Amino acid sequence: MKKVLAILGLAAVSAMAISANRIGPVSTYGELKANGGKLSGTCPQYANSAVQVKGMSLFWSSAADSATAFYTEKAVNLMVKDMKIEVIRFAMGVKNENFDKGRGYLTGGEDLQKAYLKNVVNAAIENDIYVIIDWHIESGDGYTSDAVKFFEYAAQQYGSYNNVIFEVWNEPKDGASMGTVASHANSVINAIRKYSDNLVLIGSPEWSSHPEECASASISDSKKNYACTLHFYADSHSANGDYANRANQALGKNVPVFASEWGTVNANGNGGANQSASQAWINWMNDNKVSWANWSASGVNEGSAAFNKINLDNGLSYSNSGNMVKGWMNKNMTYSDCGLENGNSSSQSGFSTGIANGTKTDMIDDMEDNDRYAYTGGFWSAWTDANENGDNGVGQSTISNGTWENDFGKTVYDVLLPKEGSKNTSNYMVGLKKIKLAKGTYQYAPYVDLGLNLTKDTAEFDMSACKSISYKFKGASHNFRLETSLVTNWNFHHVNKDASDEWKEVELTWDQFNQEDWGDNDKHFNLKDKGLSKVKRLAWEVKGVQNVPDNQNQPSLDYLFVDDVRCDGLSITAISGKTSTPTSSSSAPKSSSSVTPPSSSSSVVVPPASSSSVVITDLLVIDDVEDGNEVLNTTGTWYAYTDNESLGKSSITNVYDPNLPGYVVVFPGSADPTNGTQGFVGLTGIHWDEGDYAYDPFVALGLNTNADTSIGIDLSNCPVLSYRYKGAAHTIKLQDGQVTDFAFHNRMLLDAGDWTLVSFKQEEFKQPGWTQTKVNLNWANIKKISWEVIGAKGYTDTFQPEFDYLYIDDLKCVDQAIGIKSIARTATGLRLAAKGHDLNIMTSKSGLVKVQVFDMTGHTVKSVSENMQAGAHTVSLENLTAGSYIVRVQAGNAKKSARITLK
DSSP states (O other): OOOOOEETTEEOOOSSOOOOSSOOHHHHHOSOEEETTEEEOSSGGGSSSOOOOEEEEEOOTTSOHHHHTTSSHHHHHHIIIIIOOSEEEEEEEOSOSSSOSSOSTTTTOHHHHHHHHHHHHHHHHHTTOEEEEEEEOEESOOOHHHHHHHHHHHHHHHTTOTTEEEEOOSEEOTTOOHHHHHHHHHHHHHHHTTTOOOOEEEOOHHHHOOHHHHHHSOOOOTTOOEEEEEEEETTTSOTTSHHHHHHHHHHHTTOOEEEEEEESSOTTSOSOOOHHHHHHHHHHHHHTTOEEEEEEESOOSSTTOSBSOOOOTTOOOBOHHHHHHHHTSOTTOOOOOOOOOOSOOOOOOOOOOOOOTTOEESEEEOSTTOSSBOTTSOEEEEEEGGGOOBBTBOOOOBOOOOEEEOTTSOEEEOOEEEOOSTTOOSSEEEEEOSOBOOOTTOSSOOEEEEEEESSTTOOOBOOTTOSEEEEEEEESOEEEEEEETTOOSSOOEEEEEOOEEEEEEEEEEGGGOBOOOSSOGGGOOOTTTTTGGGEEEEEEEEEOOTTOOGGGOOOSSSOEEEEEEEEETOOEEOOOOOOSSOOOGGGOTTOSSOOOOOOOSSSOOOOOGGGOSSOOOEEEEEEOOTTOSSBOTTSOEEEEEEGGGGTOOOBOOSOEETTTTEEOOEEEGGGSGGGOSSEEEEEOSOBOOOTTOSSOOEEEEEEESSSSTTSOBOOTTOSEEEEEEEESOEEEEEEOSOOSSSOOEEEEEOOEEEEEEEEEEGGGOBOOTTOSOOOOOOGGGBOEEEEEEEOOTTOTTTOOOSSSOEEEEEEEEESSOOOOOOOSSOOTTEEEEEETTEEEEEESSOEEEEEEEEOTTSOEEEEEEEEEOSEEEEEEOTTSOSEEEEEEEEETTEEEEEEEEEO
């Protein structure tokens, strides 16, 4: 299916070849052509017949994650598979004060927008659907010279593909006349026609609401292949009113009309979806064979958005508008290939069978030498969010790979695997097995990573000669990252690839890689301009979505296999470090277990204080609630609140006392005898319901530290803040009055079914990464502390807290951080002792034994889960440095904890 095109003596050239992996509308209709007042195809059956295609328009590509999450291969694949779209509109944000986070094409985001362009257009071609490349701007100025430059680039890249349609000015406004629009269009069309004869869409004044003016304008197109756009919103613009009359006039002038943007709601994008008004427009478009793209394929917080969730591994989640639009697609259409050529054909190469030592090659690694090292001399590895250092919390994501001891004496995951799948004709591959994402207390999205350090000493590696990079994979959706030494905040250049249950070859050019919007756009750079000479690692990251329930955040495939990593243009002298067959984890010399992170649902387990072997000195008791009232020892007060004031509907069952006024949050000790004190504070009957709240639903327990809420208390001499809790996972937040964007300094805690002690040093309280206003917490003026139990927007129908209560007690300043205290009761049938760097365990029953080792700040440093027979066993602690640790062992119902010292 190859469309060969030469115009003005210049052949259309794409940076890489793309081909369809299915038969869809493009194979059926061919290139769309203006044919009187209709669009026709170039396939013989449709050469003189009216063709109508239906699909979705993406939201501004310069907007937030709720929009750009859909500028991915994964999102396009899902919309084709589930919605049956036939066209996708790439709404490239050019310049807009409301939807431009410094990422617009003309506001510093040119490289990013070109990356989005390739990701969306390539996905459309692979799915055999049409794609509109839209200069998305609402303005009285079309920025013509910039548009000419962009469309010449886009046409050169993609003008040879029948899939592509060009929209030269989204919505002219602010007095822009049709003459101005036509002049702009003529300049852009002239640039496009150097490389492509494809359909061009032209806007009109007043937000593209005058197609009749467009149809009468002096449009100069050597190919006479253009149509006029109509933009409307059904709740504001009637199908029996001016908008439809103007479109009918354009059609009467034998110029096609394309509704490249229309909504089911009112013209500001909000309000409820109007079923009857939208149906009237659908009837009009069907009667007149007007093709359309609905606004918008996004999860933004407005009524026009088709989706209400942005994590896509579990499929699309539709809004009311999205469900309506899905029903109007050509869902029963049968496609057939008419045999037209399209774009530049390519064929997938076979799997590599090995590179001889010393050979010049562009293969970084094909794993065929059966070792854990690349031909560049570097090494393969894997890690998860459970390996975080704790500054931003620690995750609990896991993989089931075995372990081995590397050249640095560390026990690490073994990612070298025998090949999988009949289509893989090689012998070996690398990969991750049984991926499970679990956020734990990690502040950001959970992840697991497969990585390749390009040199053994982790030094920089020069990839400047590399024109494109390719690899084969099977498994989970992932971000493929190129990590350079120029990026110091982990915001590495990456491309997202959708999951595949069959082996798939990926070829990527450097302009497809982009960086996330972390508020650091001034530090972003194009890999082609710099960075390729300073590459340190390649990584394949399987990543969830932040603030989404773990059970809704799992990859659709729980594995990721990679083979044949290659760089076109690179010349490597192959280093083959082949050794003996890799040692399995069960016989690794220094480890008797996997390195699986902890599976416990609570962060620490705390017994009565009297059992502790560590003496903690109380510097200030903010409140121990022993007096049974809501007043703190500092004269401040306890209280509770919910998201209700922000239009949410979350609730608690605490009694509301109008005399306070407020919720009663103080409980007598008898309300939970396991606490063993006279009183505590808490929330009961927690239920999340976001209502119309724009963010994650929540309920919270809070305190004002001082009766005069305009001032705080001085905790500058409080090295460690400590409290005990039982119940729901929560986030503790500290406020000193400086933060204005809700990015308060915080720490996250997990569910705890037992009373649990936590303690944090001052420096452990961090602001979330999304804040634009980083400030140092003023410990001399702490005004408020809150414990928020936070849900996930869009999931309250299926996700509620595991514990519907949260109890807090003994809020103190203490002199040292202690994460764990030993359990008071003696565990029956279980004994443990440390000798040298070995932990000796004696269990009286066979079964699963869980071992967790914590440092003295409460952070997990080792976790083991093994099936053990009754008797003596040894777990190696060889990889731990000298010092004191707390060990917790659980075998069935038997539990035992102890403090050990390694010398």
